Amino acid sequence: MSRAGRSLRPARERRPVLTVLAVAAYLIMLGPALFVVAVAFTSGSTITFPPEGFSLRWFGAAASYRPFLDGLGTSALVATAATVIALAVGIPATLAVHRGRLPGRAVVQNLFLSPIVLPELVLGLALYQQLMVGLGVTASGVLLIGHTILLLPYAVRVTGASLALADPALEEAARGLGAGPVTTFFRVTLPVLRPGIAAAAVLGFVTSFNNVPLSLLLQGPGTETLPVAMLQYVQTSYDPVVAAVSVVLLLAAVVVAVVAERLVGFNKIFGGIGS
Amino acid sequence: MSRRNAVLLLVPGLALLLFGFLVPAVMMLLHPPDTPALDVGHRLAQMLADPFMLGIIWRTLRIGLIVTAVCLLLGFPVAYLLSRSTSRWSGLLLALAIFPLLLSNVVRTYGWLVVLGSKGVIAQALTGLGITDHPPQLLYTETAVVAGLVQLFLPLAIVSCYSSLSGIEARLEDAARGLGASRTATFRLVLLPLAMPGAVVGATLVFAGAATAYTTPVLLGGTRQTMLSLQLFNYSSVTIDWAGASAVALLMTALVFAVAGASAWAGRRRVTA
Incomplete structure (x- = not known):
């Protein structure tokens, strides 16, 4: 810093x-x-x-309310899958942009960052209308696509920031000493990228897990996420069960914060501060 | 890396962007399901002539601007004090400001139901202290929406201002003060121009978030404080008016872009003035 x-x-x-x-x-x-x-x-x-x-009755009530349990499962699954796919697609793109000597690489990079400028509710509407209603893609499929698109800019930007710090001469030396491109990637580039990948993974999981607008519009049977289930509960009843869920999520956030601090540095990951 | 390999590495990402983002976003405007071509333009023209809809646009803009102003007013001091602090606690205080970003908007907004509700903290305090027997309606007002959104977006304002401010040498301020500038003049002539880029980024992010938020206005504003986001949801999931939903989406996006452009322009002017 x-x-x-x-x-x-x-x-x-x-x-x-x-x-x-x-x-x-x-x-x-x-x-x-x-x-x-x-x-x-x-x-x-x-x-x-x-x-x-x-x-502790409201904790008991929360733990036995099916939509919250199902929602927790859906949220965890979608957040994990979207994070993995966004990284699997984003890291190769980052490599191409930073090491590929492509013409117009700034344009390509901005294209990968572009989903961030569209309001999430608008992205949700576009996918709902065109993919779910228009093309008949399943709700869970569109939900996963939407969350992956949401995380792609973070994946590209955060791993890109790591890669920009790495010296390309290291990779060139590995290649010069006879390592193939795949070996060079796994033995030289990937270790350098590791903090960036860890940061992008934590940030991506949290962003997807907490998202409301996309998950709200892309609802179908079995695709209600936990925040959406909570939102709908609060809109219809006035008992404190959501307060109990909030306390559980608060504790989980503290755990994530501590893990993030150990991995890369909490303020770096979530504040984008320092590099 | 050969150019061919680089292009191959880009293919999955570009395919995802095309299929999952660019094409749906464009088609949403050109051809929503079950609507004749160019209907979105029609609906947009109708909306811009409809006093009810203009009221919603105005409320969205107004709430967005108020939230942005309050976030900068409260967030800038936090960022400034943290960036100038030599205390060992400043790292922890910064982390505390960022921590809310880990929580869902539903959780963060829920707190205001406890504070502003009819049996909430403020109402109970007012009756408990004997100030009034009939505490005023706090929930489902524009003030409640503004309070909830300020809480939601303060971390973004703080982080953006902090990243500008922590790069400005404190010695510049000392020099200005040493040469006889007052505290206000130092702030206005030295600190503000240098901090402007971060403040502009913060303002843009806060406005974009506040003007398009759904959770907070729906929970704290109820149905009477409709914003564009609620209208979009209404068209797409209640009345199933695809062209209307697309037109609102376009309005929302245009509003965000217009304010982002204006704040960038104002920031540049302020610096060169």
Whole structure:
């Protein structure tokens, strides 16, 4: 991480206005989540604060509600498959763009990043209309295509950033010493790309797992994801069962954050900060 | 790598982009299912003459701009303080600002139901303190939608501003102050022009997200605070009006592009002025 030069000013110069605004920012970002945690342990049957008594009943209710369990399975499956496919398709494309000496490589690169500029709801509509209704592709097929398209820009950009740091001379040396292109890729290039691949995989899985717009439009029998099941539950009933699910997902996010920190660095992966 | 091999490596990705993105996106405008050709253009013209629809476009633009302004107002100070901090806690504070990005929008928005609901934190506090027996309706208002979207997109604003600010040497500000510039003048003449690229990126990302969000307006705004995103969903999944859905999709995308272009232009002007 490149740090700005140290200030000559005393470190504790007061900036009351900035500090107040920054505290407000943190309260808005994190405050509501704290209340959700409290409500999840209520023994009452509505979203009420302060919670009425303590119980784990809503965790039990969440664990026995079929759409959440099925949704969790669907979400995990789609997120894993989309991440793997986006990397399997994206890494070769990254290699071609960075090492291929192609004419118009900037155009090709921008083409791979282009899905990001289209609102997710619009992408979802296009796929729903044209592939599902128009061509009759199954809901699960279109859901997987949509999520893969969603992740492709991240896969190409993040692994590309890793590859840009790698010295092509290493690969040329391997080739010069008699290694074939495949051996060179697996023995020289891939190890260099590993942090980028890890970062893209974590980012891709989280992005797909949490997505609502695509999953909402591309629904069919057996393709309801967990966030969509939660959204639909909240729209129809006012009991705190979704608070309990939220607490479970919050804990899972903490685990992902710790794993990400160990792998590559949490702020690097999710903040795109430093390289 | 030979040129032929490079092209071969691109083929799967290009095929996926073509079949799963470019062709459907173009065909969505040219030929939605069960509609005559050029019907999308028709519907678009109708919408732009319909006061109800113009109201929705205006609300979408307004909410997007307010959320963007608030995110920059609150996010810039966080980014600035973190980028200038020498504390060992600054890394953790930065991580805390980014952490919400790991949670689904449903989870993040759900918190506001607890805060703003009729038996929520604010309502209970108002009645508990004896301020009022009938707390005001907080949920299903435009303010609720703005609050939810600000929470959702603050991390993006902070991260974008931070990446600009952490590259600016603190000594530049010291030099300006040392030469007699006031704090405000230093901010306006030194810091802001240099931080502008990050702020423009942040504003563009925040607006694009806020103006096209679905989860938050549907949960916190209810049916009375319709935005373009809700209208798109309505046409495509409730009334099955394909041409209408395509026209709204075009409107939404055009709005995002227009504001992105305008903020890039304003950012450049601010720097060269």
